[in-house]
Amino acid sequence: MKKRGPIPLAVALALAAAGLAACGGGGNGGGSGGDAGGAASSASQPSDSAAGGQADGKAKDPVTLTFLIANTEDTAPYTKIFDAYEKKTGNKVELQSLPGGDYDNLIMTRFSTGDLPDLFLMQPGTKQYVKLRAQETLHEWSGESGVWDNMVDTIKQAQVQDGKIYGVPYGSTGAYGIFYNKDVFAKAGVQPPRNYQDLLDIAHKIKDAGVTPFYEGVKDGWPTQIFYFTGWVSDVDPAIGADGVEKLNANQLKLTDIPQLKDLFEKQKKLKDDGLMQKNVLAGTYDELQNEMGEGKVAMAFMLDGIISQLEKKFGKDFVRASLGFFPFPSDTDSGTAMITPPTQLMVPEKAKHRDAAIDLVKFMLQPDNVNSYYADHPGIPIFKGATSTLYPAQEDIKKYIDEGKSQINIQNRLTASFVNFDKTLQNFFIDGDTDKAIQDFSDNYQKDGKAKLLPGF
């Protein structure tokens, strides 16, 4: 046998370099888009011949529009409207459903690489303008005719930043709060709470009746955040006021310096420590929450109103109508404030291939018949004057709070920086129960996002 010589160093380095190049795939995926605006400018200019319709409303040269939507959204109402649009104009709409968890990231990547959709649905709020550098990339709608005629004015005003509007609200007013199974409440002989202590008493009675009081989707991460967003409007907002929110926006107030926020962490910890959540809490998922709640094994969940359509799919309209209720996160002194979210918004990239046709489509979607068609498939609290929507009792409960003026917009929609990695912070919190560490991590990540977004004051 003879010894083999050492492998040339060049080969070894090449192997390692190949490793890095493969690693770099993710990082360089958006590489061509180091300057998103610059990359976007390489996209084709508006060359829409389809917008100019003929006398019968059909486009001379029909085009196919690309519409992006998160897969957490119900696409059925849109499909029906797009079919009607195709019948009227000849233009088709290709609906691309992207993963909800990565939706923002995927949209930003597509902007960075110049792979622009014609139209897309985005989370609410003017903070999305910052994320997408709207003034350079998106169509501005404030002076557009046929868009704002029927929109509720407060909804329109929430879209305005520096006199400009880059997204057209579409859908319904959403809400976060505590959704509960009325049958379980009846079985335990309890009513919606009058204050937070009352909520704890109710939870203990439900536990005594053999039902899990609360379910938290810790494995999925995001459901655990809802406790804080719903709790914020009832506990934190009254303490810090609009001025405090402004200070948070300008980074003049630290999250760690808000005692009521720390109290929310303590409250969630107590629910877990008192055994008021499901067993195997770290394995909790949104999907299982729906099953357990629908089957009456769980009484309550801090959740967004998207659960209504999910429960309707799994357990039918009758269940949602008869057995699903809603109440806000109760404060220490009263029944609390309902947390509402503005509707999602439609956005059109200024350099979209079929920009003019996309603008026409938005106007078509806003026509009263199509708005009503949307609400028929996806009942919700309307944002358009004169629109009709048959609400479920849980939605009526939400509307009641809005009508009484006991509602507040989600803090996430009022801040420009985001609570990034909050789901991770809360998973760690569920593991170690360290309140100080959790709130510090929460605050640090908020600061990091402010810095990453280059916001003034951060």
Place this chain on the structure above:
Amino acid sequence: MDSRKYPLYFSFPALLVFLLFFIAPTLVGVYYSFTDWNVHAQSVHWIGLDNYAALFREPRLEKALTNTLVFAASVTVLQNVIGIALALVLNEKLKLRNVLRLVFFMPYVIAPVVIGYVFRAIYHPDHGIVNRALRELGLGALAQDWLNDPKWALFSVIATDLWRVSGFAMVVYLAGLQFIPKDLTECAAIDGASYWSRFRRIVFPLLAPSFTVNVLLSLIGSMKVFEMVMVLTNGGPGYTTDVFYTYIRSTFSMGQMGYSTAINLVLFVLVTAVGVPVLMLMKKREVDL
């Protein structure tokens, strides 16, 4: 044997592809790691070592580094131990030898994402087959929340990846075993050498080239683990199974491209620092017949 060599320009097309798709992106990546490249910024600026300074102050890096190294070391060692053992058994004359070879190799051709989703169901604390089997066997006390208990989560990811990749190591070792002349082991057996002695003195040294390939591929591959962690735990619960790539993904999602690239470069240095010496060391001990 013909001693004429092929002309150098034969390699140019391959070198061009390598240069364009591997070397150039790597160099561009190195440059961007020293910039403030950010999707929210209008321009990119050179910021020197700022990204690295911020990175080394980040406690999450330590967790990602530790987990990556633990994952890589565990998978590399165990994949090779299991791979050699399977190869030795399936190199014997067994009735179902070919079927078993196929069965053990099959997980390797399934996408890691698919495997991840299947194992999420298998590891479920209430309905998963692992805990149900343990309870049926009266071993309910051993049932765990495999993916969500911080004590077990990384172990479960490692076990799943081993299930996926061990068949590949087995195939490489089986190929190596075919090149070992039977006379060597037979002579040794006649001279009274035990099975273990034959393996240690003859088979294993002659398997060294396969060992080198397997260890190196396994080491580099497992240091770049992503899909399996992403699907099974998403780096959680919390950051307990965070590895380099889940960390990179998280910063990438925040639009911090320059910073993400800096983390990537640290991983590159790490892979090189571990991979190259291991390769040198193992090539030295390779022998030819």
